[in-house]
Amino acid sequence: MSDSPAPLADPHTVFDTTEGRRSVVVLGSTGSIGTQAIDLALRNPDRFRVTALSAAGGRVGLLAEQARRLRVDAVAVADEGALPALREALAGQYGSEPQPEILAGPGAAAELAASPCHTVLNGITGSIGLAPTLAALEAGRTLALANKESLIVGGPLVKAVAKPGQIIPVDSEHAALFQALAAGTRADVRKLVVTASGGPFRGRSRAELEQVTPQDALAHPTWAMGPVITVNSATLVNKGLEVIEAHLLYDIPFDRIEVVVHPQSYVHSMVEFTDGSTLAQATPPDMRGPIAIGLGWPGRIPDAAPAFDWSAASTWEFFPLDDEAFPSVGLARHVGELGGTAPAVFNAANEVCVEAFLSGRLPFNAIMDTVTEVVAVHGSDAQGTSLTVADVLEADAWARARARETAAKYSGGAAGDDAAQPAEARA
Template sequence: MSEASTAPSSRGERPGEPRRIVILGSTGSIGTQAIDVIKRNRDRFRVVALAAGGKNAALLAEQALDLGVEAVAVARATAAQDLQLAFYAEAQRRGYATGDYKVPRIVTGPDAAAEAAALDCDVVLNGIEGAAGLTATLAALRAGRTLALANKESLIIGGDLVTGLAAPGQITAVDSEHSALAQCLRGGSAAEVRKLIVTASGGPFRGRRREELADVTPEQALAHPTWAMGPLVTINSATLVNKGLEVIEAHLLYGIPFDRIEVVVHPQSIVHSMVEFTDGSTLAQASPPDMRIPIALALGWPHRVAEAAPACDWTKAASWDFFPLDEKAFPAVGLAKQVGQTGGTFPAVFNGANEECVGAFLAGRLPFTGIVDTVEKVVAEHSGGGVVTLEAVLEADRWARARARELSSSG
């Protein structure tokens, strides 16, 4: 079993001082919740830099001035002027006189997040969405930073490229499922682990047969019953592609073979994952569906952050349900396991094709069931192999997206 999430997060820390944090994707769901945790624990954490796409300059400026960061990185080079104006407007709103506030250094361009990831800090929280987070993940690992990983795609498509760079304990899991597994794995040795059980809410279409999914609309698919997430992750949760990606991530983080990783549907989303041990016992991690809990643990690993979010209320009656996964209606998990076992650049193809297909579905060019069907066709056409390099991964991603566009347009 890998020690990716089982060792202290202490590289480069200054004893007695707050951990220095860089947040990538600060204006997104993960980033804003991380900032909430950090602002309530300023004795433990200090944000030194933020990175975002640049679409929400006003929020980014507000975050930067609230946290007193040293640098802000935006992917869109044209966003620099917007950000400067947003800083001025936010300063005026706070009653600052002109020049009486410190403007952070602004870094722009497609490599801006990677530059931020290599800044002097203790922990890089990668909350960038999709394959775009890969270069930042690699930059953080090369710089020796602890990587709090919410951007599962970068680990999945990078595969050996990422795990080969990571030292033991350098990656801490932010996904609630993988955080749960890391906590449960503390209960036994690697030799005592029989299987990992990853829970899934089942999304908005739990219990439906495949033929009942053909006419699903984007509005229906975006209405997740439990979590508030961005459109890509929400659609991935509806198709269960997200769960397939999490199975690959669990394998890469903890070194458990795919045939010993199972998915079970748990609609309440209270048990976030489980570990079954060889003596027949199973450890489960339970908490309300609030991402601030796994985010706080990833930032503070191996130590917990008090009052990160409210706990379960054990004074109220509750029941938890568990159902087997209907792989006929939701074939994404089985396909992801095949892709993960094949390895190479196949996970990059799976992920890239899916991101394109989700976009096609949201634009009305592809039916809901066509998302995974098209991804399966693209994967079947791929012939990638050999050593995984950054160039090979990026080329596989480009090819998969182009082929998925062709198939979704012709369909």
């Protein structure tokens, strides 16, 4: 999957450094990344102007409030059924004042991503973020990418349209690697070290995970995230996706990308260089720092996030990954090496299984058992760099149907039609 002569994300190559306030479109504005990005923009009105917002449609009251506070030009919801409620919410916020343009439907976020602006922050969760990612890149926008799934499922598509320096990663791990890589050249890199908190089940064996509940899985020890990402952290699927993402962003082979468990979540990732030195990027767990890098690079936003109190004693621990209890990282490496539509199958099957688990229809260990079986049935394909959006969508639909069928064996019944939809469509 790595045919490009240069990495997608390169801190040494800045795509656009337009002076003055940067105009920003925020996709997924009512989610965790979106709300923190808006907080950052409101605290730095001299640096950023948010011009448009998109959301799934489940929190139209918040979306309308955000639109009024930011005085945006346009708002969008993916769920057309939410349009009447959005109009009512906007009327309540704006009164007799002029309202922003309203867009609705599955293509609304992509339309906003291509609208005039400097930066598009893609904070959508799930593979539905692929179309807005491609739209932003094709329109020549700087892409602050928090939607890892769009890169996972459409890696060759993204690599075909992205220009050097056009993507700035917003994941805490990839923002950390991005910053550490600024200290050397690509030839200097020996390996990337991606850190994992270990989630709420760190240290448990596979047998001890048999009876864990959704409530147990959602009790993350260090990060406050949405339910899908939090469960992905509990299974370490999130870390597997980040390994594939690191490979695509930085053009580093899979055998030079390592995962280590770091419970405190202070060190967000590390780069080991050929001279034996390792550079680590560290901050207290807070996504506003990575978001600030995504929106402001190559500049830094003062006081974007808290810093450490170095006068206070603290202990930082690192442990090897337990591949038996958490096989997701190894499986992710496998599908990343297969390429083609295999990553899309992995991602789609996992989304179905997470939904079934959260709904109480699938045991925790059966999430990865199901995904593994679906990936094995799919096998490899020959798309490679000729991958198309249609290929991705077809593989996504096949994997969701197969995952529902397979999960039924573990749950004792059908996984349910709700699982057929991407998680972000139900947010």
